[in-house]
Amino acid sequence: MADLKNYITPEGYAALEKEFQFLIKVDRPEVVRVVSWAAGNGDRSENGDYIYGKKRLRQIDSRIRFLTKRMDAAEIVYSNTQTNTEQVFFGAWVTLFNLSDDTEMTVRIVGQDELDPSQGFISWVSPMAKALLSKRLGDAVRVMTPSAETEYEIIDIRYI
Template identity: 60%
Template sequence: MAERKNYITKHGYQSLKDELDFLVKVDRPKVVADVSWAASNGDRSENGDYIYGKKRLRQIDARAKFLFGRIDEAVVIDPSSQEQQDKIFFGAWITLLNESDDSEHHFRIVGQDEIDTEKGFISWVSPIAKALLGKNLDDEVKVETPGGLVNFRIIDVSYHE
């Protein structure tokens, strides 16, 4: 399987590091203490606190392992360093005009670990991002959506956090 780069913004990278730091330094030690206390209460086979605590430790360890890997593979991109401010690259904020109903849509192209649809953050590997990357301000773009082919015009491109 081809290895895919883990492009990420500085903010996204810091968020991954902060989550890992919390898991390793705060959450895991607390759960370990809870499990130790529960284990000291005797029979572990029917000890809900012990069983739940061990399960939670496995979840924390699995998430920490995942985060270690994502951080290790990360390629941090600083969108503000883009020289062509009217061209769409990773980290761009884009406003599109749907030419069929005149609705505007605002997106930011970010890494896969940063996706947040409520904030308008879309992955650089998503179909709409793939259609937009490399395009310029005022270009028209056709995007295949679940509702069919939609024509958009790029009405704004900017680079800021």
């Protein structure tokens, strides 16, 4: 995964930045305050606030390092500037018609840090996205999932 580019939408990058700022400016200072207070209470070996606080600080620092690396490697893709709107590229909203059960679904191809299946956000490295990328309006695509192979027709492509 280290050799993959970190493509991300502007909204996804903003979400990473927001989380980073919250951790740096709000969460970490509060935990440091609690740990300092707990350290002043004497025996640290049985001090739950101190022990939990130190553990939480390590988690926060680890997440800050992760977010820093992801933001440094980010390549923001502005999909609203896409000119070839009849072809699927990163950032596209794609409406699919399931040829097996006559249902529709809409997905958006986003970065790995933006994955949210409940909103239809799929990672550009997922099997579904890989099947869709570079396809055109009206194309049929086959997607292999753990349970079965499903065929879809692309019925709409939007870039917002």
